[in-house]
Amino acid sequence: MMEEILKGLRASAEATRLRILGLCAHAELTVSDLVEILGQSQPRISRHLKLLVEAGVLVRNQEGPWAWYRLPEEGTGGELARLIVDLLPSDDRQHAQDLKRLQSISEGWTSRVADFFRQHAGDWEQIRSLHADQAAVDAALLAALPDGPIESLLDIGTGAGHVLSLVGKRAQSAIGVDRSREMLNVARSNLFRAGLRHCQVRQADMFALPFEDASFGAITMNMVLHFADRPDAALAEAGRVLAIGGRLVIVDFVTHHREQLREEQAHRWLGFDDAQIQSWCRAAGLYPLPPQHLAGGELTVALWSAERRA
Ligand SMILES: C[S@@+](CC[C@H](N)C(=O)[O-])C[C@H]1O[C@@H](n2cnc3c(N)ncnc32)[C@H](O)[C@@H]1O
Structure with a gap:
């Protein structure tokens, strides 16, 4: 238990990794989402993610070609990650900017969603009308x-x-x-x-x-x-x-x-x-x-x- 806490604290004690935790607390994100928000290279971000996952403060969920990262729901790692994220001051300039970028890339998801719905809307409308x-x-x-x-x-x-x-x-x-x-x-x-x-x-x-x-x-x-x-x-x-x-x-x-x-x-x-x-x-x-x-x-x-x- 002590060892787990120490591992989690060590992994989180780095500026980019702290920012990653702050972002993944708001949405499940892929490496490319994080590359876009943080403006760092993919190998770098992947290395940070690997460390956070190994320390148990982040979980990786592979779906086909995509890996999604989020905070663990349970366990010491999950609790620790949430405690740390809750301590991030909402008026911190960097954190606020990260969340703003997250919001702005999510508009891209929204338009993908709109395309998907346009393609299927006819089918669903037909069912609903019945x-x-x-x-x-x-x-x-x-x-x-x-x-x-x-x-x-x-x-x-x-x-x-x-x-x-x-x-x-x-x-x-x-x-x-x-x-x-x-x-x-x-x-x-x-x-x-x-x-x-x-x-x-x-x-x-x-x-x-x-x-x-x-x-x-x-x-x-x-x-x-x-x-x-x-x-x-x-x-x-x-x-x-x-x-x-x-x-x-x-x-x-x-x-x-x-x-x-x-x-x-x-x-x-x-x-x-x-x-x-x-x-x-x-x-x-x-x-x-x-x-x-x-x-x-x-x-x-x-x-x-x-x-x-x-
Ligand atoms: C008509 S949609 C209903 C979606 C949703 N429950 C709703 O109320 O809007 C049916 C969903 O069942 C999913 N589905 C079909 N077979 C499945 C399976 N074997 N395992 C998991 N999901 C399945 C489809 O991918 C689809 O998203």
Whole structure:
């Protein structure tokens, strides 16, 4: 423990490395983001990052060709990094300038996001036009989650982070997973802009979640299950990481006949019925709660909730 603290302090006790910690506390960043903000060469920045990661005050998360750096959520290294970052005076000229540059490069992310949305907007608009008002679906999702603060939230198939933006404020910590790196980059940008520093995203497959058993108090799956080859396996995996007393909320379509969604939007299932979902939840060791249907438009959206009981 003492050794870990000393290692973390030694690694942080250098001007550029302190600036890196100050930046990564605000957003998950790549080497090229940091090169652009700090105006130093890539090999230099990479060396600093390596030292910080080895000392446990920063974590590196590789997604395909990209490595992302952020402060660790837990452990001595994470606590130490946060303490150090909190001590950085907000009126320090250098630190303020770094944050300004971060803000300005994030505008570049924003335009990437806008391009991505333009490409997909048509598909999403089409889906939305088929079901109840999005605001009503969002309100029902919020109401289906346990009352009060949520200690740890997992959003499976987070996409652009819609659910994290919606529920994030109520969660003490929240993580979204998705298999699409492109979607996750959009999510990162959205979370940064919303100031949701305690929310993060990771690339992961819903069938093999990189988390220990019983890690989350609440899990959401919003419009994801109809893409799953094996929805039963996806629910079993969600059930595995749900803590005792925790709640899973699934939002998806009720069985429908709009065949063209298979072709046009790669839907694997044309919705689900209550009994099917409830039996998969039971098989996952969960206790199903009464479902809720939101009619409106051609497709009905349902919310299926289930709890893990002792
Ligand atoms: C229609 S989007 C919904 C996104 C988000 N939940 C929302 O409410 O806006 C479905 C998402 O599921 C993700 N997805 C599909 N199969 C997945 C899998 N096997 N593991 C993780 N994510 C997956 C897709 O990449 C996509 O981002």
